[in-house]
Amino acid sequence: xxxxxxxxxxxxxxxxxxxxxxxxxxxxxxxxxxxxxxxxxxxxxxxxxxxxxxxxxxxxxxxxxxxxxxxxxxxxxxxxxxxxxxxxxxxxxxxxxxxxxxxxxxxxxxxxxxxxxxxxxxxxxxxxxxxxxxx
Numbered sequence: 473x474x475x476x477x478x479x480x481x482x483x484x485x486x487x488x489x490x491x492x493x494x495x496x497x498x499x500x501x502x503x504x505x506x507x508x509x510x511x512x513x514x515x516x517x518x519x520x521x522x523x524x525x526x527x528x529x530x531x532x533x534x535x536x537x538x539x540x541x542x543x544x545x546x547x548x549x550x551x552x553x554x555x556x557x558x559x560x561x562x563x564x565x566x567x568x569x570x571x572x573x574x575x576x577x578x579x580x581x582x583x584x585x586x587x588x589x590x591x592x593x594x595x596x597x598x599x600x601x602x603x604x605x606x607x
Contacts, residue, residue: 478506487512490519499563502556534564542574 481491481501487509495501508515524530526537538561545553561571 474503474507476507476510478503479509481506484509484512487515490515494519498556498560500559504552535566535570538564538566539570539574 481488484491491501491505491509494505505515505518508518526534530537532540538557541557542554542561545557
């Protein structure tokens with residue numbers, strides 16, 4: 473559940489056209505846009521940025537753009553973004569073979585032990601520099 477409640481579409485009649493076009497393009501209306509609707513100028517800027525990245529002037533194929541988005545979402549650990557990008561994979565024409573290869577790569581559990589050991593090494597380095605032994 474988001475910390476900021478999404479607005480109902482009826483609450484922002486001046487953005488109805490913009491929100492409807494997003495719904496048509498994506499197949500659903502993301503809560504993130506309904507939250508940004510609280511600040512219409514931010515939503516308009518976001519839509520303009522998305523149009524510049526994903527619009528007809530984009531130099532990257534939609535399939536590659538989607539796969540990059542999925543990997544970036546996974547790397548960031550954003551479940552919300554992963555759901556959105558996975559939802560659009562079929563719509564933009566990502567092949568089943570590429571989707572399966574991505575799943576095999578992405579759905580391994582994160583290496584928590586590696587992260588923890590990296591933090592521990594960092595702490596040991598810090599303690600060795602200050603010559604204070606850890607408790």
